[in-house]
Amino acid sequence: MTDQAQHLRTQLLNELTAVGVLRTDEWKAAAGAVARHDFLRGGFFRNAGGAAWEPVLQDDPGWLEACYRDESLVTQIAGTILPQDIRGQILREPTSSSTLPSLVLRMLEDLQVKPGMHVLEIGTGTGYSTAVLATRLGDDLVTSIEYDSDVAGRAGAALWEQGIHPTLVTGDGLLGHAEGGPYDRIIATCGIKTVPAAWMEQTQPGGLILATIGGWLHASELARLTVHEDGTASGPLLGGQVSFMLARPQSPPPLGLLPDLGAGTERQTGIGADVLDDWTARFITQFAVPNAQRLMLTRDGRNEHVLVDVVTGSWAAVYQDSGQWIARQDGPDLLWDTVEEHLDRWHAAGKPSVEKGTVTVTDQGQTLTW
Structure with a gap:
């Protein structure tokens, strides 16, 4: 790693420590051992105003500095388009990104991981958060699953180049990965509309699921659910209006032909x-x-x-x-x-803040109570 990259990384982690995002020495050390820019060598897209995006490639001025700003960096557009595929601008929806470091590290802290725990990560993405997890826990205790095979391939290459070898799976993360379970912790780096039954089935009783619950009205919150002996799960919302792209299988379908809105x-x-x-x-x-x-x-x-x-x-x-x-x-x-x-x-109930809310998930669905 260059001296400049090392300086930028140290500066970012010190800033996140100062504002209380990095709360433990263990996670700070793990993040300090992982170079975020190594997971962004294919470049990223920056917003060019409105719905327009333009590529920033590794040789472009400011690429390295952007890698170490506390920002989410879009790495894929419209399901297949990469930064090197574009000259100029594109008007399409982002479909994959490198999440802002403060949120990655906040969630790893909120996961309440202890040494020796086995973790399943839903959404490998660029592989950065996978690398931090594996650095802290060890390769054999981390399994990460990615829906998009191209995204998974790039993440795997970046991880292996750094000598990090967790179990990587390509598939539908909503189904979990039963072969590697049961897990002590499941963490999702994509948004979900409903908590999948498979995640609860694959989590040890007393284990935790940390996921952003959202929906088609575009409001979401981070929830930390404890899985119980009876197969249900419940826990608090952690606040912060945390937002991720929804897991692709839970994306909203086309509305199609509208009903007769003059009736009723x-x-x-x-x-x-x-x-x-x-x-x-x-x-x-x-x-x-x-x-x-x-x-x-x-x-x-x-x-x-x-x-x-x-x-x-x-x-x-x-x-x-x-x-x-x-x-x-x-x-x-x-x-x-x-x-x-x-x-x-x-x-x-007095319009309590979301942090006062409790999410409960059973085989009948999920509820929110105050």
Whole structure:
């Protein structure tokens, strides 16, 4: 490693220690032994304004300095496109990235790992967090699974070049990796809509699952769940509005043909659609209507906030009329009634912060209580 890279890495870790992200000497030492730039030699994309992205390659000015800023760096666009594939700009969605170091290290601290524990990582990505894990615990105690075979191949090459040899698996991380279990800890570096049953089955009773629970309304929080003897799991939300790209198999499907939004029954509602502008309220709404997607439509000269359940076909349209919020809904489930019920319980509890919430996962689904 160059002196400049070593200086930049030390400076970054000292900054993260000063703000309380790095809380233990063990994780600081592990992170200090791993060069993040070695996992970004293929370059990355930087935002060029709005939805535009432009490549930054290893030989470009500022590449090394960017590798050691506390920023997420996009490494893949649209599922296949790499920085070296582009000249100029591209207007597509990011699909893989190197997570900002402060979040990687915060999550490793929050995982509460002890020496000798076996860890399954969901989402190898560039391999940086895998390297830090393996440096701390040892190669034989770390298994990492990556959905994208090309991403997995690049991560494996970067790890092996540094002499780090954890167990690497290419496959659907939502299924875990039963052959390597049971695990003491599972950590997910992708967002999930629901906690997979496979993860609970593959975790030792008393073990922990650390994952970002989110959804199609784009609000998410980090949860640390303890797996119980009866196969259920529960635990607190840790706060911070942590956000990851959703696991690809849980990405929202296309809405397709919309239902007849002029049908249904209308009523006044005490909770307007503007509540969905609040992160916590939107997070709670995802537990209420987990299969709903949100869109804005203009009908009859007014803006309507629409929720559509892509599984049942139920829908709700909420709009303002003379200062009063009106909800129109139809389908087997009354979506806005369900949203109101969950938000009313939150209001009755005094609108506590997410850190006061507890997530419980059973074979019947997952719930959020205060």
